[in-house]
Amino acid sequence: QSAVILRKGCDQGCIECSSDSGACWKCERGYVKVAGTCQPCASGCSNCDSAGAGHCDRNGCGVGHGLAVSGTACKPCAGGAHCATCDAASGADVADGNAQALPCRTCKAGHGLESDGSCKPCEVASCSNCPNLKTCKDCLPGRVLQLQTTTDAQNVSTTMQTCLACAEHCSQCKKLGAGKCDPERCEAGYSLSPTGVCKACSSHCTNCTKSGPGNCDNGHCKPTYGLQGYSNCIRCTAEHCHVCDRSPSTCDACAEGFALTVEGTCEACADSCKRCTEVGDHCAECNPRFGLDDGKCFACADHCLRCQDTGPGQCDVGNCESELISSTTV
Structure with a gap:
């Protein structure tokens, strides 16, 4: 058996190691494990x-950088901040590797690729994908690509x-065209009307896709509200109630830290309990820094953030406060 040490006491680049042999079990990003040690990747990788x-x-x-042909260096992208990828394409791109x-x-959305490998804004306003600057393949969300013909004073059409x-x-x-909305593409709290536009759901409702504008779908009233009929989300009157679809005074689901009684009211869980399925001392999930034992919550080890797996008085691996050591044995 050996203790797991987290960061403190491990070699550079290592975040989990053995206290006996010093062998590293897990490396930081930018490092790779080699024979029990963590060796750095290429600079910027x-x-x-x-x-x-x-x-x-x-x-x-990293962002704004690409891999040179040699595979040993990350170099800046010529496209700058608007470039999405610039890894050298193949071994034939020797010039790329030396540049x-x-x-x-x-390029990133809204920008197109120039012949010199740089990224410039698309010439079509609100375009998200333009393989070359003048040609748009797709528009930003909330817009649709169409062709428009105009005629000037000399009767020349463009x-x-x-x-x-x-x-x-x-x-x-994309299906119904400009000024309209495709089915199930309205924002949350809105639904498609018969005229093809998005109209609001009833007050305090998050979704009315099935029931339509001015109404509310079952189970989609905002927290602390319940659906009465097909349209009205009414505030729950029962204290600490999260959902009250049966009636405002009868709770269907309680807020965190409370349990539902058979009468439809909410009673507090035991101390340090986050979620309890039964009224009284029986807990299903404890608050941070507490562990569950036979339906009750007890403190984790000192300076421990979580002991859900190991139990009260212990500490789960990786959950000690910053720069402290876990003495969990393996």
């Missing part, structure tokens, strides 16, 4: 489990891509 120490896995470089900055491969707005409170209208 967060993951090298496959590539090994001093190297970097594909997509393992100070790697050409961007894909057709252009444009991203038009959907109905208010709508995230997508």
Whole structure:
């Protein structure tokens, strides 16, 4: 048997090690385990489990950086902050590997790739995906891509891509088009009306997809409210009640730290109990820093944040306060 030491006392890059041999069992990000030790990845790399120490896995470089051909260096992306990926594509890209900055491969939403490997804003307003700056493939949420034709004073027609707005409170209208909303694409608290736009649910309701605007779906009143009929979410009158669909004065589910009685009221759980399924001393889940034993909550070890697995007076691995040591044996 040997004790598990967390951080304090372990070698650099190690977060869990044996107190007997010093062998590391778990390394920090940016390190890889080699023969019981933690060796650093390439500079700027967060993951090298496959590539090994001093190297970097594909997509393992930090934000705004890409992996050079050699696999041993993370270099800045030429596309800057708007570049999504710039890992060197293959061994043939030797120039990429030797460059100070790697050409961007894909850009972030709202930007397109230039021939020089940089990222520039899409020319079509509200476009989220433009393979080249002038051509839009998809619009930002709440907008739909359409072609618009305009005619100038000389009767010359021009057709252009444009991203038009959907109905208010709508995230997508690819099927029904601009000014409308696709089924089940209204924001929370709204539902699709017969005219194809999003209308509000009843007050204190979070979802009315089935029942329609002005109503509320069963089980979707906000906490401390209950559904009466098909439309009204009424505040619960029972103290500490979370759901009261039967009636405002009769509780169906209680708030955290309270148990439901057969009469439909809420009574407090025992001290240090987070969730109790029965009224009285029987607890199902304890508050932080307490462990469960035969339906009751007792304190964990000193300076311990959680002992749900090991039980009262002990401490779960990884749950000591910062920079302290767990003496759990394995």
